[in-house]
Amino acid sequence: MPFEDAKLLEQLRALLGQGGSAHDLSELLDELQPYDLSIIIEELEQEEQLRLLEAMPPVIAAETLEHFEPIEQYRFLDHLPAETKSEILNQMSSDAVVQLFTAIHPRQMDRLYKYLSKPYQEQIRNQMSYPENSAGSLANVDYIAAQCWWTAQQALAHVRKVGERAEIYNYIYVLSSWGELAGVLSLRELILAAPDTRLDEIMNSKVIAVPADMDQEEAARVIAQYDFVALPVVSSTGRMVGVITVDDVLDIIEEEATEDIQLLGGSQPLDTPYLQSGIFGLFRKRIVWLMLLFLAGTITSTILRFYEDTLTQAVALAFFIPLLIGTGGNAGAQTSTTVIRAVAVGDVNVKDFLIVIWREIRLGLILGLAMAAIGLGWSLAQNNDLLVGLIVSTTIVAVVTFSSTIGAVMPIIGKKLGLDPAVFSAPMITTLVDALGLIIYFQIARIFLPL
Amino acid sequence: MPFEDAKLLEQLRALLGQGGSAHDLSELLDELQPYDLSIIIEELEQEEQLRLLEAMPPVIAAETLEHFEPIEQYRFLDHLPAETKSEILNQMSSDAVVQLFTAIHPRQMDRLYKYLSKPYQEQIRNQMSYPENSAGSLANVDYIAAQCWWTAQQALAHVRKVGERAEIYNYIYVLSSWGELAGVLSLRELILAAPDTRLDEIMNSKVIAVPADMDQEEAARVIAQYDFVALPVVSSTGRMVGVITVDDVLDIIEEEATEDIQLLGGSQPLDTPYLQSGIFGLFRKRIVWLMLLFLAGTITSTILRFYEDTLTQAVALAFFIPLLIGTGGNAGAQTSTTVIRAVAVGDVNVKDFLIVIWREIRLGLILGLAMAAIGLGWSLAQNNDLLVGLIVSTTIVAVVTFSSTIGAVMPIIGKKLGLDPAVFSAPMITTLVDALGLIIYFQIARIFLPL
Structure with a gap:
């Protein structure tokens, strides 16, 4: 239910001001969704915006930022202290980071890039090698992978260990010994399986996946047609690149319609709202x-x-x-x-x-x-x-x-x-x-x- | 990956014909997604279509049918033997049944209605009391509910019991003793929780939900804005009506854009493709x-x-x-x-x-x-x-x-x-x-x- 703007905003401003209780602030933030927070941030002064972002848990701050246009994301990140900037950037999903880096000036990108952790730097670099607006550049690397010889019990223990961090957690992607995508398993199937079954016995081995260089609109249509919430993206050698999620697909389908409508009105599509x-x-x-x-x-x-x-x-x-x-x-x-x-x-x-x-x-x-x-x-x-x-x-x-x-x-x-x-x-x-x-x-x- | 039509179709036709092995057929069907099956069905003769639907597990047949327009769904169901018809109908999601019943003639509806199980009849009747194109009529009743005083362990046992049938299983909706929606919990959170924690201690009690009489386009926009995959719908008394899922939202957003485009072209929106x-x-x-x-x-x-x-x-x-x-x-x-x-x-x-x-x-x-x-x-x-x-x-x-x-x-x-x-x-x-x-x-x- 949409929050009641005015009262909440006032309360939040008081907590962000001098002498506001950090505990009360974190309790208040706990009750809000990242989207709500993004709306609130738009109402605040720059000082307050930055203080609010610093006060949020980095994972929430990252999700909140993802509701903004890349240019604005950069503006916020650039003004935050080094440590917060690094924490938030590393919590942002890989497709959001790629989108951000593609939208800003290469010099601006260099300024942010060094705040990514080493392994994340490599993943982002890899993902940016795919053409703009391709399935590969849209993929999210934050999925749960499992080995095909694991038992259901082992896999569930793995989910318990890494699941809290993973952004895509409703499916477990099963890899072959050579690192190729061999099958997929829903979290439900994993829970329902007998603990000592091997994954390759219960996984669905006919995985619908799309190649990394497929156009994102085409990939979006695959998700929409199959009623999936997530779609794996594979490289030309069958290795898993990442997962496209349905929330990104919603955005793509909406953008695509907007572009078509603008073209139909006889003007070229706008790049920004x-x-x-x-x-x-x-x-x-x-x-x-x-x-x-x-x-x-x-x-x-x-x-x-x-x-x-x-x-x-x-x-x-x-x-x-x-x-x-x-x-x-x-x-x-x-x-x-x-x-x-x-x-x-x-x-x-x-x-x-x-x-x-x-x-x-x-x-x-x-x-x-x-x-x-x-x-x-x-x-x-x-x-x-x-x-x-x-x-x-x-x-x-x-x-x-x-x-x-x-x-x-x-x-x-x-x-x-x-x-x-x-x-x-x-x-x-x-x-x-x-x-x-x-x-x-x-x-x-x-x-x-x-x- | 899109299947190779021609070869597969030939193989399938052979299996559907006289003397085809039921075992081989079921193995072949196992490898296909409901969307693929819907495409295949379009290529078959009516005789074959019906035999194929009968050969499928009812849950798969139901999902396959949902890829067709209501009028076609009716045509298939009407031609199937009573038992298959009943099995498939009862496996269809409640929003699909409501859509089907709304689109066909009341007399046709009566012919199908009696094949629903008694409890499902009541649910469908209840859901059809909401206005057409409202969040209530779009909601799916096939979600997992839990009581707020249950422990995580009890809830997980419940998921194991009912989870296989539930269509929406990534979230567990926690109800108060009065049956009101009190909180929500993701399956991941449930798995990660200590077994003896009470649900009301770990659930998110600030649930974003929409009223059942909200227009479906508005509800769709809520899902899209919050990047949700599911959105609970509540009655005016706070009782849970069902859950709107993102795949339906994708369809709505696409239909909405189509209607807008047709209006923009100066004609009234079409009801059918x-x-x-x-x-x-x-x-x-x-x-x-x-x-x-x-x-x-x-x-x-x-x-x-x-x-x-x-x-x-x-x-x-x-x-x-x-x-x-x-x-x-x-x-x-x-x-x-x-x-x-x-x-x-x-x-x-x-x-x-x-x-x-x-x-x-x-x-x-x-x-x-x-x-x-x-x-x-x-x-x-x-x-x-x-x-x-x-x-x-x-x-x-x-x-x-x-x-x-x-x-x-x-x-x-x-x-x-x-x-x-x-x-x-x-x-x-x-x-x-x-x-x-x-x-x-x-x-x-x-x-x-x-x-």
Whole structure:
């Protein structure tokens, strides 16, 4: 249950101030989750923040820090005294350290690196050798390993010894004599097993694992599909690199959706949350697409120039331009976003190309006919003559059908070409169908109008 | 590691056929995860599907079924013999059963309901009393409960007894004598504890729990924020209802993003995956917004009619209409999707209203100026005279600035009004700024042109 901010904050401030009881403070901290603590820290002055982090048990301080963006983590760590800094850093999970080190300046990284214990330094260095955003860089090395010839009793004794420190403790990873991942066992299975059974008799030897160089989004999808809470990552030689945990997967899936949504809105994905992005950072993310779409959009002026004669003779045709191309754009945006998402979550594959086209042609036609009826009604209600109404409604049928089909086709073609389907954003489709819509409109007008 | 489809499928088909060895089949099934089995089932004929489900241990069959949509689950269950049906149903997690029962016809539900064991019937009935999509309906009742006066040893013995059946076993939920949720203990803590310690001495009594009537998306966000794998749900009287697990949360967060994306594309969210939605289902989801946007868009034709004189005297003005309002729409779509997502994931709140407006005004101005420069260059390159270039570029500055600001303001106002911010989709914003863009364009033209 979310804590009651104001009162708690006041209490905490008093305890952090001069003469506050260390015992009372530690009792208060005991009752809070790392996430709550991270929210509280945001409310404090820098002085208080640092005092609070020092007062926390290092393992809690580490988990609390992991709720912040890497840049902020660095800011806190940099200001803490050497000993606290070292204790907290060594308690942070390896994927968090890798993320932190990747985000900060190499010189800043050097300043922190020396506070890691020697064995942890080596693990981190090893993990940083995997590409950014790969399963390997996301893996956590803080898991429990056991040897395949151990008995259940031996393994349980081992869990009792190292379990308190391990961050991933619900599964025991069983290694072969050569250090390869040979099987997995849940803590429950271990508890339920007869004490003298060998692990290799009870372990599940068909382990689902992913290679360290797999993209993290792909690895995230494996966890989500299998409903796992943890997924082992192995090197090309079958050695265990670490474990990806579901809480990281949640973050990845959420980030991925955010990126897709931003792309769909026609801007490049932001690197940082919106309010933390500078104006010029946002500018850079938006100007590229805005400019490309503008240049693509200039074709509409060329098309209209081509129909200048028609337009001069019937200026009234111009009245319906925004409405008609707008409706086409809307139909295209509806289809493209639906299909893009379906491709992203794996509901639609490239092989479904023809099925999707055939659906969208029929769907576009029905939608177009329904909209045309409305368009005709509206046009006549506006006291336009029947001819104008017919031109408008015929155009609607054609434009909506074409737009729906194009909106469905483009993302799948993009996928086939290896592009991110979300590149075919609503603005992109809108711009494409604007041009097409104009041609359709004026061609139909030329047929109907006695020019 | 994904299995090798073709070979395995062939092998399985042989074992399912006449004279296949039951022993070999069960060995083969042992090596597969429920998710793999669900993929395999999709490849089989109905006859084989049913024989395979019957051959599986019921707990595995239940988990496999849970990977299918409720409608398909019903289809399988309905065709299975009574005994298998009953075994599988009783092994399905309570949230899955609730989801299944909610999705099918009440008469279909009645046909399945009687196969549940009496105690499970009561639990399911109780859980179905919570609103659809609430934390209560999503909770799983298959957790391990312990009494607060038990010792660690007693609790561990209890885990050994019931642990094999429980689906949520990494946490032990400690109940008070009145049956209220009093504390929580991880399996690891239980193993590490001295055998004769009482649970209420070692349990964490500040349990983060959510009320049963909380919306499931909100509950999902609590799990994601706290990095939990399980979250207890309590009734209004503090009694334990069940536990929400992170795998369900993953599904919710993904569905939520899908719904937002579909809304952002200007259609109502689909109830089923794209390819499984019928043409008329898709039609219904799209026609409403398409029609509303069309009706809103008709204002553009009224506006243009108002400027008919200006347009007749300078038909060339019409050439730039799609380009200018398109650019405004793009800028608006960029801002609105970014802000809508930021609101959805909690990066931006209603209280940030003024900060966001002030950012977007400045950002819009810079973007507008940059685009205007490009617009002027393009216009002159097209041999338009300087006057046209000036009208076009001045309009761009104004339109982009206004559109960015409107795109940011609308979602936050929507949030304040309790609407889903995603209602302010790219098509919606585009339609709004189309009208505004036309007014700006013609007013500027009237100032510049010697009419």
